[in-house]
Amino acid sequence: MRVPTTPSTAGGRSADEQRRTLLRTARDVADDLAADAIARDQAGKPPTDEAARLREAGLLAALTPPGPGRGTDWRTGCAVIREISAADSSVGDVLARHYVHTWGGRFYASHDHDTGLEEESVREQWLWTGAVRTPAPHDDTDGPDLTLRPRSNGYVLNGRRSVDTAVAVADQIVVDAVCAVTGDVLVVRIPPGVRGVTVEPVHDRLGQRVAGAGEVVLDRVTVALGQVLGRRPHDEESTAPFTALAEPALRLALCHVGLGNAEGALTEARDLSRGGRAHRLPGEDPDLLLTYGELASAAQTATAVVDRATEVMAQVLDTGAQLDAEAPAGVAALVATAETVTSKAALHITTRVLELADAPGLDRFWRNARVLTAHRPVAHRLRSIGEHYLNGSHRAVAAFR
Template sequence: MGVAPAPSGPASQHDRTGPGRAHWLRVARETADDLATDAVAREQAGKAPFDEVLRLREAGLLTLLIPAGFGGGGADWPTAYAVVREIAAADGAIGQLLGCHYFLSWSARFFTEPPLADRLERQSAAEEWCWGGGFARQEPPLTLTGTGGGHVLGGRQCFATGVLVADRLALRAVRADTGEPLAVVVDPTRHGVGIGGEADAFGQRLAAGGSVEFDAVRVAADDVLGSLSADEDVLSPLTALVSPVGRLLSVQLRLGMAEGVLAEAREYSRAAHSAWQPAWPVGSSQDPHVLSVYGELTVLARSASALSDQALQAVHGGLARGEELTYDEYAEISVLVALAEAAASRAAQESTARALDIVGARSASSRLGFDRFWRNARTHTLYEPVTHRVREVGDYFLNGEHPPFVLPI
């Protein structure tokens, strides 16, 4: 897979100069440390994360990707990926919420004309919007019906991240007359929008997920961003990059979960007796069972991280290529992201499950909250399974088939 490494800086129409990567990583660590202090209590309470969104907003993380000239942080995608991973290590649900926000708030850059994208980003920065929703295909779809003054949106989306706290929803709807899928933006306070929570979720409880119902909701022409069609005469290679860009956020989320549970288990191991042999002294480095598990999980996490780095370079390089990007290059980028997805999924599931073995029977204590890592990782991987991605990697390797255009949940 021969995609060239990314250049030192991303290509852009606008001045993206902001405080710099080091600043945002420091802010992300400080925010993650803050979230970690009460992560167990917040997760068990399961309240809609208005307070958590406020913490992200006050840290400046909601406007991270918006150009500095528009009032945003001026950061690039590699920085955004690193921030999501840092937050996810402390709180997987808030990491998902933030990753979804970045993906949806940036989506206008892929689907609509620059003047409209500029207007949306300026307003999003000025009002510090939190975005929720999703573009994944669903049945039955939301329906967009044309009217004299614009459109009317109807239907129900069963699950979407961030909808309980969102200031704007970005969603997939199909035209009633042609069946063409479109990306639309909706103000959730509009008449006819009904939002319901997912109270029975066993994981990712703080990702503000829920259902959204639209009863003849009016949608202005400027709120229709553009086509989500997978037809190559509509979908350019550059626009198609929205798929691997979004899926790589899922990779960072899974890696953050894996790294977070290992870091927390390590601290516990250093301060507690071995789960297998209570005779070992506190903080023992002698227990062979503990050493083996930590070694195996470290290999999984580091291997997935290395694949993620390759995929990130490819995505960043593809964005920098702009309109010169070819379908063959897009296919290589998409396959690299699929590889990273599969590796990160395994690392997250193995680490969050086997970390409980390291801690032993004490991990059953709700006070310690180790179970939240497993529940969060398992819930996310159920919504974003990698079985299809692995099959696409095999088809590309064996037959040279380009992977399909699939938007993340």
């Protein structure tokens, strides 16, 4: 299969030029997605067409970990995710989880990963998704939902797992499962088309309706040794510093999705106001100016916090296996702060724009924000931030789980 020429594959160009080219591609895709975003949200179908758009534009190949002549650095990858999310946060969600899961070989193999897998992902333009759970502070009394049983040259995998995006259209699904013999928690990748894999899409979601959430059912699925990405430690104390970045990396990527969704809502409401489709006349009502000033400030404040966390995450990812043991807790604190600020801003902005402009489909931003923030309570994040601030890195690691 021929890979489209993208900034990640074109040689002879500076990093800045490659970044600009990739962002231009993202803007073109975003414009295409925005044109029919309302109709696709109303249809709520699996993201088959959306995945094809991302693939044809080269974004699936580009948003993979950086390597010689391929991949994208963390800062640029997040910028692309936010650009797409402003047009359609469901598709941004798909792209965010794709990007983070392509890092799985690095996170769970403690950076001693198989570069051939990343090269194959770029060459074949795979779409990745998955659901890897974090170590629980207490034993799970209900037992694991996914189990592996050793066999010659691999394992047999059984169970079921909820997946938030692209469950019916992904090329690789990344999950963790407990070995029934050794008790080790292994992170594996599953091609959905293999024997024993079925998917059950979720229909009629409140928001993120085009993200393709659902459940993957695994019945005696053969897992070759080459499909094992690495081990997920049982607890925080035994987690390698680079592995500890896996969860905050995903949460930070989703911050960009939420922020992009809020920015898209504010931009659409502004354009409607300028076009005379608002409840008040633009430029003549001081209260209208005050409200837009408040919402724009909230978006810019969230942007500043998210960008700072993104910069620090990029620095520690560049450090790789030599990462200091205390660094992950500091990064997690910044990510928790970004989540807190972004969640509050996104809910506030997407609620208020409904009062400013009257147009079909504007409510999708609020519905998407509700789904994106539903599983990350602000109070829990604030306690985590407080734990890190008061007691330092060593005692804060568990607080972010």
